[in-house]
Amino acid sequence: MQPLSSSPVSTALELPDPDVQNGFSAYIHIPFCARRCGYCDFNTYTNLHFPAGAGAAEFPATLCREIELSAKMLNAGAPAGELRSVFFGGGTPTLLPTTALKKILEKLRSIYGISATAEITTEANPETLTYEKLCQLQESGINRISFGMQSAVESVLQTLDRMHTPGQTARVCHWAEKLGMRYSLDLIYGTPGESMADWDFSLREAIALRPEHISAYALTVEKNTKMGRALQREEISAPDPDILADKYQHAEETLTSHGYQWYEISNWARPGAACQHNLHYWQRDNYWGYGPGAHSCINDTRFWNTAHPLAYAQQLISSDPQLPIAGQEHLGAAEIREEEIMLGIRCREGIPCSFSPSPAITRQLLADGLIDAVAWAEGRLQLTLRGRLLADTVIRALW
DSSP states (O other): OOOOOSSOOOOOOOOSOOOOTTOEEEEEEEOBOSSOOTTOOSSOBSOOOOTTTTSTTTHHHHHHHHHHHHHHHHTSSSOOOOEEEEEEEESOGGGSOHHHHHHHHHHHHHHTOEEEEEEEEEEEOGGGOOHHHHHHHHHHTOOEEEEEEEOSOHHHHHHTTOOOOHHHHHHHHHHHHHHTOEEEEEEEEOOTTOOHHHHHHHHHHHHHTOOSEEEEEEOOOOTTSHHHHHHHTTSSOOOOHHHHHHHHHHHHHHHHHTTOEEEETTEEESTTOSOHHHHHHHTTOOEEEESTTOEEEETTEEEEEOSSHHHHHHHHHSSSOOOOEEEEEEOOHHHHHHHHHHHHTTBTTOEEGGGSSOHHHHHHHHHTTOBOHHHHHTTEEOBOHHHHHTHHHHHHHHO
């Protein structure tokens, strides 16, 4: 837990261009978890009973105040457009009662409106759901669930400090399918002790659960985590880059052979089932992040919230409530171009050839097999499978 000052410093948000008439997206960060996973480096807390508007019971009301204050900024000129997508992330959003998530959605709907075609997603850990709760989530307006499966192998889940069992993942997927809800599965590969056979089993078990979307992320061991400390003590070994590459290639081959298509380096979906909220991020659309530590981007102004829940709440429930902004930056032309390259090249469509700084660099990327020759002939820089494995190399070359 980071230190908390008794009087948190608030930065007044400056939005040179608050115009979001064409709509925007909302990310809602729920910072609470029943237990912190060994690999987790996110802004999450197992204390559900912070005082002064920061605990799990009062948190929805505090977050609704942030929504109200954001509206003063975004409606300062032309009225803001409807929300195009809403995403509850965390943390574990489904640790809260469904009524809490519904209250936040109702506040967003009353202030901004939510498009009739909007994708409204919540992340969910399988052990936090019952069939009744899933029904309630659907009734509240949530139409997509992202289940944190991570693995179908008991020993791998235990190494990751996950609380659910493979059977619980299967059960919630069957419930979602029965209700006609869209659902996605998140997987992690590269856990210490995970064999290629384990990874193959997890992939095939995930496919058997018939999700429309599967994400597969290589394990990253961060220093400030339980797993990171175990690595420093040499109790575990760091993920081997070559083995990670082999597992990624196996995921590509396996998922593609079962009708999934990659649309972003770590994401595969059936036709028409790409996560629209995440596409808004990668396409640099406008979004506002609500909750402790959440990040936002409105017309090339990036800003982020105070991270600690108590400091976050103190700024919102004071006698003079303020947006809990911890920092901001206004992107210039060079920074915007770099971001367009970094985000765009990760996606299947790639980026225009005009983003390449010189023909010589493009020729070298082609010669190295990092960009697709057919797409290049059509005016696009699109990563090959090898290019996806070396995406950072491509990005550095294009910068």
